[in-house]
Amino acid sequence: MAIGTTAPVEFLRLVVLGVVAGTYLAKALGNLKPLILIGRNTLPLFCLHVCFTALAIGVIELYALPDGWCYSILTLQLALILGSSLILDKFSNNPPSDQVPAPSVRS
Numbered sequence: 095m096a097i098g099t100t101a102p103v104e105f106l107r108l109v110v111l112g113v114v115a116g117t118y119l120a121k122a123l124g125n126l127k128p129l130i131l132i133g134r135n136t137l138p139l140f141c142l143h144v145c146f147t148a149l150a151i152g153v154i155e156l157y158a159l160p161d162g163w164c165y166s167i168l169t170l171q172l173a174l175i176l177g178s179s180l181i182l183d184k185f186s187n188n189p190p191s192d193q194v195p196a197p198s199v200r201s
Contacts, residue, residue: 132179
């Protein structure tokens with residue numbers, strides 16, 4: 095058997111695995127509200143993330159913090175992003191995704 099002749103078979107296996115496991119994975123990931131909120135508020139959270147990152151890098155470089163403190167700052171930054179996504183969702187003018195009105199159909 096020559097090298098590369100099993101590529102279509104392996105690709106087919108991955109497709110079948112994706113189809114079978116994809117439904118279970120979608121159900122498991124569908125209940126993660128913080129990730130949904132981050133996706134809904136992507137642009138403002140990206141801007142906050144850039145600001146938080148610049149601040150974190152400045153603090154780490156200024157004080158030459160050890161690795162333990164760097165990991166703590168990273169964890170704090172992730173918590174701030176998740177908290178900001180909750181705040182943005184609460185005060186945004188967009189209705190929740192389950193209460194979005196259906197589009198009207200014009201003839």
